[in-house]
Amino acid sequence: MATIFSESGETDSAGITLTASQMIEYLYCPRFTYFEYVLGIPQNEAKRFKVEKGRGVHETMKNRNPDYLRKRIGVISRESDVFLASSQGIRGIVDEILFLNDGTAAPLDYKYAEFKNDVFNTYRLQMVFYARLIKDNYNVPVNRSYIVYTRSKNKLVEVKIGDEEYEDLKKTIGEMLLIIQKNKYPKPTRSTKRCTDCCYKNICEKTV
Numbered sequence: 001m002a003t004i005f006s007e008s009g010e011t012d013s014a015g016i017t018l019t020a021s022q023m024i025e026y027l028y029c030p031r032f033t034y035f036e037y038v039l040g041i042p043q044n045e046a047k048r049f050k051v052e053k054g055r056g057v058h059e060t061m062k063n064r065n066p067d068y069l070r071k072r073i074g075v076i077s078r079e080s081d082v083f084l085a086s087s088q089g090i091r092g093i094v095d096e097i098l099f100l101n102d103g104t105a106a107p108l109d110y111k112y113a114e115f116k117n118d119v120f121n122t123y124r125l126q127m128v129f130y131a132r133l134i135k136d137n138y139n140v141p142v143n144r145s146y147i148v149y150t151r152s153k154n155k156l157v158e159v160k161i162g163d164e165e166y167e168d169l170k171k172t173i174g175e176m177l178l179i180i181q182k183n184k185y186p187k188p189t190r191s192t193k194r195c196t197d198c199c200y201k202n203i204c205e206k207t208v
């Protein structure tokens with residue numbers, strides 16, 4: 001049985017497992033989670049929140065330059081496009097799992113995006129999500145992740161993952177499950193500009 005988290009400790013997810021795409025929706029606006037998964041009203045722009053993939057570049061990178069990763073970050077072996085589910089109530093496909101020469105593992109994800117001097121929080125939490133899946137399935141330490149920005153000449157960026165980041169993930173998953181399981185109506189996004197072209201703006205009292 002999957003386990004989820006609350007302020008006081010652990011609760012039971014009753015078999016619900018969440019994907020990284022669902023988490024990205026929640027981070028955009030928690031009410032998306034409520035409208036879609038409690039009220040059952042589908043988004044008319046569902047594709048907007050699909051996890052961004054490096055389109056064909058993912059395949060090209062995988063096949064063209066395997067030494068690229070080994071040289072730079074000490075990769076011993078790797079697995080690609082791995083579906084994983086965790087007893088922590090999450091599931092998803094990890095682009096690449098890297099097994100490193102220091103005995104740790106790390107997720108690697110390709111983004112069809114430019115690197116602009118910092119990693120978006122959404123990307124960071126998505127990498128923690130994959131790190132958690134790897135930790136729980138392979139029983140190895142995972143303390144960093146890698147993002148390849150395919151629109152910045154395949155720039156490879158390392159993102160550290162520590163206790164604080166794992167706690168953030170725990171809290172976020174717990175908040176999502178409170179909405180879905182307990183029908184908790186969440187606060188709206190703090191970014192009001194997101195409401196302007198929101199597919200739920202006609203039913204959300206934030207804008208009615």
Ligand code: SF4
Pocket residue numbers: 029030031032188189194195196198199200201204205206207
């Ligand atoms: S209208 Fe604004 S607050 Fe309401 S669901 Fe859309 S983005 Fe969220």
